[in-house]
Amino acid sequence: MRTRARSLLPLAVAGVLLTACGESGSSGSSGAGASATASGDACAPVAGDQLVVLEDDQQLQNADNVVPAVNMATAQANPALLPALDAVSAAMTTAELIELNGAVDLQRQNAEDVAAAWVEENVDAAALQQGSGPIVVGGANFTESTILADVYADVLTAAGFDASVREVGNRELYLPALISGSEIQVFPEYLSTATEFLNRQVNGSTAEPVASGDVQATLTALRPLAEQVGLVFGRPSEAADQNAFAVTRAFADELGVSTLSELADACGDGSLVLGGPTECPDRPFCQPGLEETYGLQFAEFRELDAGGPLTKAALQQGEVSIGLVFSSDGALAQ
Amino acid sequence: MLAADEASNPWFDASYVTGNWDTIVVHLRQHVTLTVGAVLLGVLLALPLALLARRVRPLAGPVLGLSSVVYTIPSLAMFAFLAPFTGPLSATTVLVGLTLYTLVILVRNFLAGLQGVPDDVREAARGMGYGSARLFWQVDLPLALPAFMAGLRIATVSTVALVTVGVITGNGGLGQLIVGGFNANFYRAEIVTGAVGCVLLALVADVLLAGLERLLTPWTRAVA
Numbered sequence: 001m002r003t004r005a006r007s008l009l010p011l012a013v014a015g016v017l018l019t020a021c022g023e024s025g026s027s028g029s030s031g032a033g034a035s036a037t038a039s040g041d042a043c044a045p046v047a048g049d050q051l052v053v054l055e056d057d058q059q060l061q062n063a064d065n066v067v068p069a070v071n072m073a074t075a076q077a078n079p080a081l082l083p084a085l086d087a088v089s090a091a092m093t094t095a096e097l098i099e100l101n102g103a104v105d106l107q108r109q110n111a112e113d114v115a116a117a118w119v120e121e122n123v124d125a126a127a128l129q130q131g132s133g134p135i136v137v138g139g140a141n142f143t144e145s146t147i148l149a150d151v152y153a154d155v156l157t158a159a160g161f162d163a164s165v166r167e168v169g170n171r172e173l174y175l176p177a178l179i180s181g182s183e184i185q186v187f188p189e190y191l192s193t194a195t196e197f198l199n200r201q202v203n204g205s206t207a208e209p210v211a212s213g214d215v216q217a218t219l220t221a222l223r224p225l226a227e228q229v230g231l232v233f234g235r236p237s238e239a240a241d242q243n244a245f246a247v248t249r250a251f252a253d254e255l256g257v258s259t260l261s262e263l264a265d266a267c268g269d270g271s272l273v274l275g276g277p278t279e280c281p282d283r284p285f286c287q288p289g290l291e292e293t294y295g296l297q298f299a300e301f302r303e304l305d306a307g308g309p310l311t312k313a314a315l316q317q318g319e320v321s322i323g324l325v326f327s328s329d330g331a332l333a334q
Numbered sequence: 335m336l337a338a339d340e341a342s343n344p345w346f347d348a349s350y351v352t353g354n355w356d357t358i359v360v361h362l363r364q365h366v367t368l369t370v371g372a373v374l375l376g377v378l379l380a381l382p383l384a385l386l387a388r389r390v391r392p393l394a395g396p397v398l399g400l401s402s403v404v405y406t407i408p409s410l411a412m413f414a415f416l417a418p419f420t421g422p423l424s425a426t427t428v429l430v431g432l433t434l435y436t437l438v439i440l441v442r443n444f445l446a447g448l449q450g451v452p453d454d455v456r457e458a459a460r461g462m463g464y465g466s467a468r469l470f471w472q473v474d475l476p477l478a479l480p481a482f483m484a485g486l487r488i489a490t491v492s493t494v495a496l497v498t499v500g501v502i503t504g505n506g507g508l509g510q511l512i513v514g515g516f517n518a519n520f521y522r523a524e525i526v527t528g529a530v531g532c533v534l535l536a537l538v539a540d541v542l543l544a545g546l547e548r549l550l551t552p553w554t555r556a557v558a
Contacts, residue, residue: 105519108341110353138423141501141510142517166423168504172414173422183423309520330519 047318048248059213062192071181080131102330115150275320365507376436384444428500443485447478
């Protein structure tokens with residue numbers, strides 16, 4: 001034990017140092033705007049603190065909206081359960097999810113307090129149908145899932161249930177538990193991710209993907225799959241945690257763009273520098289998708305991380321013009 | 335590059351510990367329960383195995399070999415194998431895995447302790463009319479106790495470390511804090527609380543077992 005815990009600290013320190021290297025060290029090759037592409041520099045990176053997401057107007061990304069997943073037997077036995085969770089979906093937006101994540105991840109507030117304050121402000125407890133009995137809400141071990149599980153539990157408590165939160169591990173383990181319903185009965189899921197997980201479970205690992213960027217179409221595909229395994233999904237909220245492409249506000253203002261299509265129109269000269277995870281140049285959701293769906297052209301691809309500190313720092317310091325982030329990241333500007 | 339309202343992120347933060355005390359205690363309690371449970375179950379399994387391996391010599395090799403092979407299974411894979419049988423979210427998954435891992439240390443040390451009991455002492459006891467139960471309690475156990483306790487201490491300390499891997503099932507004790515801190519935009523205070531908690535727990539467990547060993551073997555110090 002002692003050796004393990006000792007080795008953790010140096011590891012963590014190394015992590016910090018590596019992060020620091022990524023932030024400052026990559027400036028060695030930052031002459032990106034002036035590099036080989038002689039076609040122009042209209043869309044060269046612009047440094048700035050605030051990051052904004054460009055709207056995915058052609059729906060390149062799967063819709064990963066937050067949606068309540070409930071054990072079917074529990075939902076049927078407690079008719080007040082789904083309406084209470086749908087009340088959360090009705091009030092939750094991506095902007096608010098960003099704010100909640102930021103309160104915990106950046107301002108270091110307690111997730112339970114943040115969730116309680118949001119419910120207090122956004123859900124009319126008096127209007128909820130009343131139920132009763134114990135309900136366990138599962139939450140995965142990351143900030144957003146913890147907050148959403150706390151929000152669900154608070155709303156269910158307001159609706160008369162005896163709700164508690166249980167921390168769980170990987171989806172491969174908690175989804176079977178949700179289906180069996182003995183240990184957890186409710187989970188804040190993500191629409192497309194859950195759909196594809198159940199699609200592979202029901203139709204085999206080589207099943208044709210059925211999730212898409214269209215929320216309603218994905219929900220229509222999800223419902224029969226869920227019914228087959230014994231789950232019920234509530235109403236998807238507007239809030240989504242999915243792949244998104246961010247630029248600095250300074251960059252967006254300078255070009256006057258707010259969607260990826262507008263970016264493609266403004267950046268015909270191929271001077272964009274893209275930052276993302278290692279697999280980005282090969283994955284349809286990343287560079288190939290941007291090129292084929294939007295007709296964007298890139299001067300360069302910079303290998304960073306999947307929406308982590310490296311990508312955000314590279315954007316803010318003007319190393320890349322556009323980078324892959326997650327749409328509900330607490331660091332995104334409102 | 336920091337957003338304006340970003341809080342500082344120190345490694346050590348007493349307000350994190352006081353503000354999240356209830357959560358920490360829940361994880362700590364689970365950590366202790368899993369460790370104690372796994373080591374106790376390990377002892378209950380390892381003792382008969384060691385006795386068997388001493389009595390039937392040809393079995394010693396396979397018993398030691400098997401417990402070592404179990405130890406080489408990566409803990410993440412072990413929990414994934416066990417989960418379908420023990421329930422996906424249940425702490426039993428972690429308990430069973432940890433128990434199997436203690437065997438490699440406990441069986442080896444128990445067997446070494448038993449083999450260290452001099453044959454002439456056992457023969458003399460048998461000549462005095464000791465039955466096998468009395469021989470074990472009054473001759474084998476006291477003489478093998480230092481080796482037993484050494485094994486118990488190593489197994490306990492290594493189990494305290496391994497509990498953290500249970501985080502993939504949501505039952506990782508203080509490991510929940512370590513991984514949770516990484517997933518909360520690298521919250522250092524949370525990570526350090528989990529890590530330091532593990533170290534302290536291992537130290538306390540080791541000191542307690544060392545004290546127990548002193549209590550149980552007064553004769554080792556009487557000579558001085």
